[in-house]
Structure formats: structure tokens, C-alpha cells
Amino acid sequence: MGSQRECTRILGLASFRVETVEWEADGSRARIRVWIERRGTRGYECSGCRRRTWRVRDHAERTWDDLPWAEHRVTLVYRQRRVYCRMCGIRTERVAFADPKARITKRLRQVIGLDCQSMPTSHAAVRHGVSWSKARRAEQAFLAEWDCTRPKRRPRHLGADEIHRGKTQKFYTVLSDLVHGEVIGLAKDRTEASLTGLLNTCLDPRQRAAVKAVCTDMHQPYLNAVSGAEEGRHRLRQIPCPAARLRRARRGPPAGVLSGGRRDACLWAR
Numbered sequence: 155m156g157s158q159r160e161c162t163r164i165l166g167l168a169s170f171r172v173e174t175v176e177w178e179a180d181g182s183r184a185r186i187r188v189w190i191e192r193r194g195t196r197g198y199e200c201s202g203c204r205r206r207t208w209r210v211r212d213h214a215e216r217t218w219d220d221l222p223w224a225e226h227r228v229t230l231v232y233r234q235r236r237v238y239c240r241m242c243g244i245r246t247e248r249v250a251f252a253d254p255k256a257r258i259t260k261r262l263r264q265v266i267g268l269d270c271q272s273m274p275t276s277h278a279a280v281r282h283g284v285s286w287s288k289a290r291r292a293e294q295a296f297l298a299e300w301d302c303t304r305p306k307r308r309p310r311h312l313g314a315d316e317i318h319r320g321k322t323q324k325f326y327t328v329l330s331d332l333v334h335g336e337v338i339g340l341a342k343d344r345t346e347a348s349l350t351g352l353l354n355t356c357l358d359p360r361q362r363a364a365v366k367a368v369c370t371d372m373h374q375p376y377l378n379a380v381s382g383a384e385e386g387r388h389r390l391r392q393i394p395c396p397a398a399r400l401r402r403a404r405r406g407p408p409a410g411v412l413s414g415g416r417r418d419a420c421l422w423a424r
């Protein structure tokens with residue numbers, strides 16, 4: 155294989171250089187083990203508080219799966235230090251290319267996570283040569299990172315409804331942003347507490363204050379939850395649904411209730 159310098163350039167990990175490259179077996183699709191070491195070290199970063207220190211306690215070889223080099227699967231091998239940190243005590247050294255405790259690099263996690271959005275997890279696992287559980291963890295980490303980095307919207311129009319997931323799991327309550335078609339939160343059961351919990355935990359006070367209308371079905375616990383979710387001047391009031399108003403004009407059922415076999419819509423607004 156090429157020189158260490160060339161391999162380091164191909165690997166492209168900032169502040170790491172390639173020491174040696176080993177083939178695990180013969181063949182056109184053999185796995186490569188790439189031994190890496192830090193370069194330009196200014197101490198080792200504590201994984202707890204990110205302070206740098208030179209006080210190394212010991213080290214252990216650890217491996218991470220990385221993006222493939224052409225047809226070849228790649229495993230990175232690095233002697234990860236454990237350091238004495240003044241603030242945290244004994245901690246492992248932080249490595250920037252992987253999450254703590256993860257067995258794959260961040261960039262491989264990103265590719266697996268993206269694939270999982272368009273194919274089953276088992277297919278993504280086979281495609282990237284990792285186990286199903288590893289692919290699943292990668293997808294969860296990918297989604298968690300996406301969720302905490304995306305901008306927080308202030309949805310104006312919410313929808314609350316239940317979904318049925320079979321005899322054992324029973325009902326779930328879903329709170330969603332109706333305009334963007336996005337699920338905001340999911341809670342077990344279809345009780346007043348489920349929806350109240352979603353309204354209070356999935357939305358912060360600024361987001362709650364921005365809500366203009368909530369659409370629910372005529373399930374009484376939901377009606378209670380929406381009417382009781384906000385206090386004072388922010389309280390939402392039940393208003394007649396436009397369709398209900400039409401019906402009332404024709405036949406005269408009570409406001410807010412759709413009669414004639416379709417009692418399934420209720421609108422709450424400021």
C-alpha cells in the first residue's frame with residue numbers, strides 16, 4: 155500500500171495519522187485494519203469536561219468501523235488513553251471522530267442513518283457490513299443529533315389524535331404540527347394525562363404561546379386536556395367547526411359537534 159502520508163490523506167481525519175495498514179485476509183473485498191495515532195498532540199482531551207491533560211493512566215486498543223475504501227471495509231484501531239483529569243478523575247480520552255462508547259465513526263453513522271430513512275434497518279446493516287443492532291443504534295444516534303440541531307419551530311396549528319397499535323400496545327396519543335405534517339410527540343394511552351403531558355413537555359412556553367388552534371376529535375379527555383393546558387389569557391376556547399356551522403345552518407345541531415354519524419372534529423382556537 156502507499157506511503158503513510160498518502161494513507162493519512164485518504165483517511166482524512168484531522169489530527170490523526172496512519173501508522174500501519176493491515177489486510178485481515180486475502181481477496182478483493184478483504185477488510186483493512188488501519189492503525190492510527192494522534193499527530194500534533196497538545197495533550198489528551200478528557201471525555202467528561204474536554205480539558206486537556208498529559209497525565210495518562212493507561213491505554214487500551216479500541217476499534218471503530220469506518221467508511222469503506224472502495225470495496226474494502228475499514229476498521230480503525232487506536233490506542234485510546236485513560237487520563238487523570240483534575241475535575242473528573244479517571245476518564246477516557248475524547249476522540250473527535252466517534253461518539254463516546256460508539257463502535258463506528260461519526261461519518262459512517264451519518265451514512266447508515268441516511269440509508270435507514272429510505273430502506274429497512276436490516277438492509278442498511280447488510281449494505282454497510284454491520285450487525286442489525288449496530289445499524290439500529292447508528293440510526294437512533296443520527297436521528298437524535300438531527301432532532302437537537304434542527305431549528306425549533308413554533309407551530310401555530312396543532313392536531314391531537316390517537317392511533318391503535320394492536321391488542322398488547324393499545325393506544326398512543328399523537329401530537330402533530332398540522333401545517334408541516336410533523337409529529338411533535340407520542341405518548342402511551344389516550345388519557346387526559348397523555349395529551350397534557352405532551353402539550354407541556356414537547357412544547358416550551360414560547361411555543362405554547364404561539365399556538366393559534368388545536369384540532370382534536372370529540373374524545374372527552376382530549377377536550378379536557380386542551381381546554382386545561384393553558385392558563386389565563388392564553389386559554390384556548392372551543393369554537394364551532396366551519397363544517398359544524400354549515401350543518402347547524404341547515405339542520406341546527408349544537409355548535410362544536412358534528413352530528414349525523416361524523417362526530418369526529420372539534421376545533422379550539424384563541
Ligand SMILES: [Zn+2]
Nearest residue numbers: 200203239242
Ligand atoms: Zn474532565
